[in-house]
Amino acid sequence: MKKIILFLILVTSQVGFSQSYNTMWIPDTLSGTNFNLTIKDTFAQIVNTGNQTITGGINGKFWGPTLFINKGDTVHMNVNNNLNDSTTIHWHGMHLPAVMDGGPHQIIPPGTTWQPYWEVKNQASTLWYHPHMHEMSQEQITKGIGGFIIVRDAAESALALPRKYGVDDIPIMITDRDINTQHQFSIVPYGDSIMANMTLRAQYSVPAQYVRLRLLNGAIETSYNLGFSDNRSFYVIGTDGGLLNSPVLINGATPRYLLSAGERVEIMVDFSGQSGNSVFLKAYNQSLGNFIPGGESFPNGPFASFLGHTNYNIVKLNVTSATSNPFTSVPATLVSNIYPLEQDAALTRTITLSDSTGVTSVPILGPNAFILGHQLFDFNTINHSIPLNQTEIWELKSTSIFAHPFHIHDVEFKILTINGATPPTYQQGWKDVVLVEGGKTVRFIAKFDDYADPTHPFMYHCHIALHEDEGMMGQFVVTDASGLDEIKPTEIDFTIYPNPTNERIFFSFADEATDVYYLSIKNLSGKTVLMLPKPQLENGIDVSNLKKGVYFVELTDNKTKSKTTRKIVIE
């Protein structure tokens, strides 16, 4: 039946019914330093008529609000999991303590609130957040759970760049879905229907001037070879981790930018004097090789997709009149990035990307699974330990036949070489995802600074959610040797007051230097209801949302990681 849906889409687009386009949805925005995010199972009218689609959304029917945050601010997240399943929310691209990272270890059970917070150290950039629950990432991302994060800073704000959200500064999350006859999303790696901000057959108005597009590949597997239907040129101004030193013009006969799962690119497109015209942002995947995700053509089987190895429209951009004070040029220079130097690298760490054939430690996967470091992901194995402040070169060495978008948490990196050659100028900025093509070697450099934690690891993995779920993932801890000799296993001596209460609880410690690593509150049946990494206890903890009853407050000591529990009563 998906054949029929696609057929209809093709026919209507060729006939050109303008009413067959839907206005691209633009996510709501949240800004400030306190963010309330409620993840829930919901449904939405994804297909224009007929059944609604079961989706997952944050505060809304799918996807989630765009979070505007400022470098230097401390942001507090209040993440409520109202799904029926456990989940996690990972802040992709964000440099923060591992315990706040929202990777597969920071599991939020259903009905629980997780309250991470951190100082924003990233420079102005387009980041995103999404579920990272091991073995469920594909399913939860398919439901549509995620959102943009837009980081602002002084350097970016000083530039003559568009910043009117949804007007001349437009976020577009590109993904694809397989929509079945009941209008439900199938959990498969490749879809047959392209979506822009969860909108099918999207169109959007752009003013007749330079417009900034923040493009995110939110797909499960597909890479999109982006370009415009009239082959117009465009400028790349930023990559995953922020702005480039200067804009890079993508021009020539067929200007393209290959965007793989998890990656972002910020581009500037000139629509000056084109009012009344329309142009499509397209994926030109016909020119992609068989072993690039989205370049294969599989007519049948689990990887079947009508979009594979074809060219297709993503969003129709209708040029309207210019706004007042339009941007009519692109700044010649942007920011001054300071990248780590190769001579400062303490070592080169080699990570292999391969398939699991012949690897006996991976018996359950069959011959076609992909792995990193010749090992399947294991929750209890820390694959690498990195001393705090170390600069390292990571050498990603593929013996896989297939291309994999490799992603690392904690840091933004700079690509040094791709198969021995300097990367193209538009890939010489800060990155956190890089596509490693089959048989090739990519080297990048990164500095692992600010956050050490011997217990909570950061992840690195293939950003194809299917591969990640199947175990193409590893983990590392950043360690600070200076604190190691202070460890002595002691319980925390504390009291909670007032108790009972129904408002806030406060803590008094026998040892004033007590440093609490984690606070969790469990109910009588042992279910965690509140999770606070590195809690800020000075102002007390708000417990007014808890139902009446008996709870256990568990504190984990930062140095010794020993846990101590006290009973409280909510009246």
Ligand code: C2O
């Ligand atoms: Cu966007 Cu570990 O993920």
Ligand code: CU
């Ligand atoms: Cu990430």
Ligand code: CU
């Ligand atoms: Cu992969």
